Amino acid sequence: MGGLDFSGINWDEMLDATIATLKMIAISGIFTIILGLPLGIVLYLWGKSNNVIIRAVYSVLSFIVNILRSVPFIILMVALIPLSKSIMGTSIGVLGTIPALVIGAAPFFARLVETALREVDRGIIEAAQGMGASTGQIVMRVLLPEARPGLLAGVTITIVTLVSYTAMSGMIGGGGLGDLAIRYGYYRYEKEVMIIAVALMVILVQLLQMAGDRLVRHFTRK
Amino acid sequence: MIELKNLTKVYGKGSKQATALSALSLSIKKGEIFGVIGHSGAGKSTLIRCINLLERPTQGEVWVDGVELTALRKHQLQVQRRKIGMIFQHFNLLSSATVYNNIAFPLRLAGTEGAEIERKVKELLFLVGLEEHWNKYPAELSGGQKQRVGIARALASDPDVLLCDEATSALDPQTTDSILRLLMDINTKFNLTIVLITHEMHVIQSICDRVAVIHGGGIVEQGEVAQVFLKPKHEVTKEFIRSETQSEGPLREAIDAVHTGYTQAVKITFLGHKTYESTLSQVVQGTGVHFAILHGTISTIKDVPYGQLIVRFEGPADAVQVTLTELTAQGLDVEVIS
Incomplete structure (x- = not known):
């Protein structure tokens, strides 16, 4: 095998793959938040309801979320190929992997939201109730602002998880750095490409985590 | 002003049942400072939380200013609650909002317009002596300052009643006295009815007009503070006074x-x-x-x-x-x- 030779790397391809990864993360990240945040709020509200029917609905919803979270992403991804085809018109490339990424990450994010909301001091919620706040006002004006550091930490974890999901999606023909690493490194034994692709992903995760931590610190008032 | 009729509150079900209040009735007049004293577990916290229905009584009626709160629908109750301010032992301020925004909070809930909010908040900041701290977050304030924010917030919607849930129990003696003085001032200034619960006779003695002693979920003694304090009848009352003197x-x-x-x-x-x-x-x-x-x-x-x-x-x-x-x-x- 000898030493490593990075001269043969196609940097244009590497750049395209990086952009593709960023695109997948950005689009799936946005949809994960759009779906996962309300789902998390609903889980939180229903989870502490005294109403028997609502509690039952909560149990069912919670069960579904747990199932989605416990299915390995690689299997979920394959299982969702038909769905991706019908929504996006394709099951491969950047667009084809978005549905799988969102369905894989949204339940995970919803649980993080639920946990972050549970951390909000009960006394503050009661104070707002005592002032005549409606449930909607409590969510918008108390729960979300008070839980902001926790929510941002949850967003960070979710996006980092999405980076690794996008890498896995290379297995079923998704684009991006993961795809590149698998195609060159695994199938063609060009380990230099794999090393660079993995290094870029490591850097990406580091940057995301640092940015997330900064945001959390910025909004922490305790 | 406030009429509690036959309030009963039972927590839990079956064998784990616990009665916090049993057929308790109480009448509080407009403009007075009414104190409820009791040991922890006597039901005083449940009692005060029943007045704005943070705790819904299992049985009985709650009347505030001629309105039966226990008969209201959710939305009507939300509107009525704006007339009842409340302050808490642990302040319960929004940690993510500044002093200014904490005080503005109830006004924003009620949809008050911007200029009016600003006028009102400035007035309240002045009243509680926190003008300089308007842009600070609660974590940057002392306990006494936090309670002042709590009081300003509770007064923002011009309530007729102020409920104080152990409002001074987390404060040191000097701060307690300054907060009690502030409560007395606003009582006279706005003819605000104040209901407070405490386990400290000192608080009752300092600012209350009338007092009720709660024990085992019922009122065992009540009357003018001087009368109850100087001539206690019930054993529990005597105990509170003895420990004080x-x-x-x-x-x-x-x-x-x-x-x-x-x-x-x-x-x-x-x-x-x-x-x-x-x-x-x-x-x-x-x-x-x-x-x-x-x-x-x-x-x-x-x-x-x-x-x-x-x-x-x-x-x-x-x-x-x-x-x-x-x-x-x-x-x-x-x-x-x-």
């Missing part, structure tokens, strides 16, 4: 000490301007009766001074009796002990 042991010894001739130990209570007068020495003069002072207190109830002396009279039995009658005639309260 005197040490029983040495006093008992002093009363029972060996002495010759006729003696009579009495507790004399002076109230109001009587506290500062020399009635006792005037009365005994020329009766041939002598006295020893075994214990004495002087303090105030709200702003009314009072004094209590435990005195042992010595002398001819009939002369002692005449003295006691004369003391009573002079408007002092005399209670024979020993």
Whole structure:
């Protein structure tokens, strides 16, 4: 095998793959938040309801979320190929992997939201109730602002998880750095490409985590 | 102003049932500061939380300002709650909002317009003395300052009633006094009805007009603070007052000490301007009766001074009796002990 030779790397391809990864993360990240945040709020509200029917609905919803979270992403991804085809018109490339990424990450994010909301001091919620706040006002004006550091930490974890999901999606023909690493490194034994692709992903995760931590610190008032 | 009728609150179900309030009724007048004192677990917290229905009673009615809150639908209740301010032991401020935004919070909930919010918040900042701290977050404030924010926030929607849930229990004695003074000021200034719960007799004595003693989910004694404080009837009330004033042991010894001739130990209570007068020495003069002072207190109830002396009279039995009658005639309260 000898030493490593990075001269043969196609940097244009590497750049395209990086952009593709960023695109997948950005689009799936946005949809994960759009779906996962309300789902998390609903889980939180229903989870502490005294109403028997609502509690039952909560149990069912919670069960579904747990199932989605416990299915390995690689299997979920394959299982969702038909769905991706019908929504996006394709099951491969950047667009084809978005549905799988969102369905894989949204339940995970919803649980993080639920946990972050549970951390909000009960006394503050009661104070707002005592002032005549409606449930909607409590969510918008108390729960979300008070839980902001926790929510941002949850967003960070979710996006980092999405980076690794996008890498896995290379297995079923998704684009991006993961795809590149698998195609060159695994199938063609060009380990230099794999090393660079993995290094870029490591850097990406580091940057995301640092940015997330900064945001959390910025909004922490305790 | 506030009528609680036959409130019963039962927590839990089946074998794990616990009764916090049992058929409790209470009537609070407009503009008064009403205190509820009790040990932890006596039901006082449940009681105050029933007034704005943060806790819904299992049975009974809650009336505030002629409206039966227990009969209202969710939305109507939200509107009525704006007329009831509340402050808490742990302040319960929004940690993510500045002092200014915390005070503006109830106004924004009610959809008040911007200029009005600004005017109102500035006025309240001034009232509670926090003008300089308007842009700080709660974590940057001391306990007393946090409670001032709590008070300003509670007053923002111009409530008729202010509920204080152990509002000074987390504060040191000096801060407690400054907060109590502030509560008394706003009571007079806005003719605001204040209901407070506490486990400290000191709080009741400092600012309340009337007091109720709660024990085992029911009111065991209530009345004017001076009356309840100076002449407690129920054992629980006595206990609260005793822990506040005197040490029983040495006093008992002093009363029972060996002495010759006729003696009579009495507790004399002076109230109001009587506290500062020399009635006792005037009365005994020329009766041939002598006295020893075994214990004495002087303090105030709200702003009314009072004094209590435990005195042992010595002398001819009939002369002692005449003295006691004369003391009573002079408007002092005399209670024979020993």
